[in-house]
Amino acid sequence: MMHHIDVSTVLRGAVCELYSNLVTRPTGAAVRTAIEALLAEGQPPTITTIDFSHVNLIDFSCADEIVAKLLLQHVATTHEEARYVFFRGMREDHLDAVEAVLEHRELALVWDRDGRPELLGRVDDDERLAWNVVRTVGPVWAPHVASSIGASTDHAEFQLTRLWHRRLVMRQSDGYVVPGVVRGVAA
Amino acid sequence: MTTVINVPPSLDEQSFEQIVEQLAPLPPDQKVLFDARRARWASPFGLTALLCAAQSRTERADFAVPEHPDTASYWARTGFFRHAADVFTLHGHVPRPRDGQDSDVLLEITPVIQSDDVHTVVTRIQHKAAEILHGQLKLETAATMGFGMMLSEACQNIVEHAGRGGWVAVQTYNFRQRLGRRVVVIAVCDAGVGFRQSLESDPSHRRDDRWGDARALESAVLHAMSRFKARDAGRGQGLAGIRRFCARWDTKLSVRSGTARIALVPAWDEDEALQQRLPYFPGAQVQIMIPERLASDPPSAARSRSTERAR
Numbered sequence: 001m002m003h004h005i006d007v008s009t010v011l012r013g014a015v016c017e018l019y020s021n022l023v024t025r026p027t028g029a030a031v032r033t034a035i036e037a038l039l040a041e042g043q044p045p046t047i048t049t050i051d052f053s054h055v056n057l058i059d060f061s062c063a064d065e066i067v068a069k070l071l072l073q074h075v076a077t078t079h080e081e082a083r084y085v086f087f088r089g090m091r092e093d094h095l096d097a098v099e100a101v102l103e104h105r106e107l108a109l110v111w112d113r114d115g116r117p118e119l120l121g122r123v124d125d126d127e128r129l130a131w132n133v134v135r136t137v138g139p140v141w142a143p144h145v146a147s148s149i150g151a152s153t154d155h156a157e158f159q160l161t162r163l164w165h166r167r168l169v170m171r172q173s174d175g176y177v178v179p180g181v182v183r184g185v186a187a
Numbered sequence: 188m189t190t191v192i193n194v195p196p197s198l199d200e201q202s203f204e205q206i207v208e209q210l211a212p213l214p215p216d217q218k219v220l221f222d223a224r225r226a227r228w229a230s231p232f233g234l235t236a237l238l239c240a241a242q243s244r245t246e247r248a249d250f251a252v253p254e255h256p257d258t259a260s261y262w263a264r265t266g267f268f269r270h271a272a273d274v275f276t277l278h279g280h281v282p283r284p285r286d287g288q289d290s291d292v293l294l295e296i297t298p299v300i301q302s303d304d305v306h307t308v309v310t311r312i313q314h315k316a317a318e319i320l321h322g323q324l325k326l327e328t329a330a331t332m333g334f335g336m337m338l339s340e341a342c343q344n345i346v347e348h349a350g351r352g353g354w355v356a357v358q359t360y361n362f363r364q365r366l367g368r369r370v371v372v373i374a375v376c377d378a379g380v381g382f383r384q385s386l387e388s389d390p391s392h393r394r395d396d397r398w399g400d401a402r403a404l405e406s407a408v409l410h411a412m413s414r415f416k417a418r419d420a421g422r423g424q425g426l427a428g429i430r431r432f433c434a435r436w437d438t439k440l441s442v443r444s445g446t447a448r449i450a451l452v453p454a455w456d457e458d459e460a461l462q463q464r465l466p467y468f469p470g471a472q473v474q475i476m477i478p479e480r481l482a483s484d485p486p487s488a489a490r491s492r493s494t495e496r497a498r
Contacts, residue, residue: 021309023339024302025347057309057332059339060428064421093332097428104424 002047002180003038007066008054010034022058028065035070039083046083047170047179053089063097064104071107074167084167086180087111087120095120110168110179117181119168130159131168131178139175189249192240194223198233200441200474204465206240211466220249224279227258231356231374232474234267234296238354239378241274243469252279265356266295293319293357293371300352305342308355309335316371319359324369324479326436333432334371334477340425341375341473348414349379349470366455368479378470382407382444389414400445401463408442408449429475437484439476443468453478 011019014034015027022028039048050070052058058066067087074083087109090098102108102121111120117135119128133148134140146156160176163169169176192209195202206221213219221237229237241248250271253259262268263284271277294312298304317331338355345353355375362370383403386392392414406412408430413423433440433451441450441458448462455478 016306019306019310021306021313021335021339023309023335024305024343026302027306056313057335057339059336059343060424061340061343064424068421093329096329096333096431097336100428100431101421101424104427105421 002049003042004049004051005035005038006051006054007031007035008052010038011055020054020056022055022062022066024059025061025065028062031062032066032069035066036073042083048083048085049180050085050087051089052087052091052094055089055094058094058097060097060100064101067098067109068101068105068107071102071109071167072105075107075165077167079171082167082170084170084179085109086117108166108168110181112180117178123168126155126159127163127166127168130156131163134160134163134169134176135178135181138169138177138181139172140177141175145176189218189220192219192221194221194226194237196225197228198223198226198237199230200232200236200443200472203233203236206237207466207468210240210243211468215243215245217244218246218248219244220251220278221275222251224251224254226253227255229262229267230360230474231265231296231358231372232376232472234262234265235354235356235374235376236472238267238270238274238296239376239470239472240468241271242351242378248275250275250277252277252281254279256282264295265292265358266297270296270298270354291359293359294355296354296356298352299342299345299355299375299377302343302346305339305346308342309339312338312357316357319371320477323359324371324477325482326477326480330436330477333436337429337432337475338373340428341373341475343425344471344473345375345377345379348382348385349377351377351379353377353379353470362476362478366478368481370479371477373475373477374473376470376472378468381470382442385414386412389417391417399463400447401449401461404442404444404447404449405461408440408451433475436477437480438478439474441474442471444471445469 010031015030090111106122108119108121108123110117129149130145133145142157142160143153146153164171170179192206195205260282263282268281293315297308316334320326320330320334321328342355353376357373359371383400386403408426411423411427415422437453439453439456446465446467450458450460452458
């Protein structure tokens with residue numbers, strides 16, 4: 001099940017019709033609470049696109065309240081209630097704040113960069129190698145990833161499990177896929 | 188008896204120390220008169236810090252308005268007298284602010300008391316900031332959004348930590364004295380509890396022999412400490428973000444609190460990185476100075492960072 005959430009619309013609805021900037025912690029907390037309420041309406045597993053296209057400015061406090069805390073909640077969910085988020089519409093200047101809070105909290109996310117899914121945040125080389133294979137050829141299982149990166153199946157399985165726990169890949173009946181991605185491009 | 192506090196003819200971050208030196212020995216309820224009659228110029232820091240000086244007195248202070256009509260008129264256009272009337276008893280001729288905004292005043296002196304004020308500040312300055320930073324100071328467009336973030340975080344420090352309202356002001360002027368370039372200067376000042384007391388209010392805070400205003404400033408400005416950090420690991424990133432902006436855009440940051448002052452000093456300026464045992468002044472006073480870029484300047488770190496991310 002896929003959701004689409006326009007952050008700017010949530011901001012105006014949840015905080016103030018006149019605001020176009022995501023600034024201050026109370027604003028960020030109010031927007032996150034509203035997004036959580038929307039997410040709770042769907043049955044897991046869900047993929048939610050969080051769309052920043054119409055957001056003018058986001059500061060560090062709001063990036064932490066909205067992006068980092070949403071990701072923390074998603075990472076904490078169990079397999080049965082797994083939810084995934086995919087970010088869209090983030091401009092270079094949004095990334096300054098978002099990347100800083102991801103680094104600070106050792107988190108990572110999947111985002112649509114010009115139609116191509118990318119990772120943003122704290123990801124090590126082993127995770128990134130495995131993730132790139134999933135993005136390109138997913139759905140895929142560990143043996144395929146292992147042969148693509150020249151590693152053992154155990155190593156590939158370990159990396160895929162790490163990525164799955166971080167909700168950077170989804171585990172489906174036909175293999176691992178990157179959330180929000182169909183045949184290597186953003187859905 | 189009223190003690191006269193002489194306001195220097197040119198009032199900026201450095202010369203404001205002369206006011207602090209005169210105020211520090213006085214009890215807070217001592218009646219004082221701020222004599223600005225001979226003042227000719229003031230930076231955003233000077234004006235907002237003057238309001239904080241009034242706020243720090245328990246006995247309402249008097250204020251003698253600058254006598255030179257150009258000075259008084261400029262101070263009026265910055266919004267100074269509108270707020271000064273709330274905290275001082277004004278003496279002398281207060282001109283009415285002219286219609287229309289002064290092109291050098293990016294943001295009039297604006298009170299910051301609650302979160303909504305931060306939205307107001309950021310929204311009000313956005314269009315003009317782009318015009319000045321990109322158009323006049325030749326900074327890349329990315330600097331405009333970074334500027335908004337930095338302004339927002341600096342103002343939020345008042346809302347979240349000061350315990351009372353403060354003021355923000357942004358102006359552009361030619362900084363001939365050291366740089367010979369135009370600069371945009373942000374001043375965010377309050378007379379609240381200051382960094383040391385804010386950090387001490389964290390129940391997990393442990394003092395050591397070195398603890399004091401200087402150590403508190405180092406902890407907050409250099410090490411992103413916040414009184415909220417024990418219960419929320421994401422706190423303290425605002426000042427860290429301001430520090431990153433400063434490094435990227437060759438910007439100077441200075442923060443005074445209590446008896447100490449810390450500064451991140453770019454190559455174009457000379458200043459002490461840390462000053463201790465200054466005369467006491469309550470709250471926190473922040474100044475951020477962004478210089479114009481010249482064609483001969485090396486490429487900004489922002490461009491290299493984008494390239495790095497794209498790989």
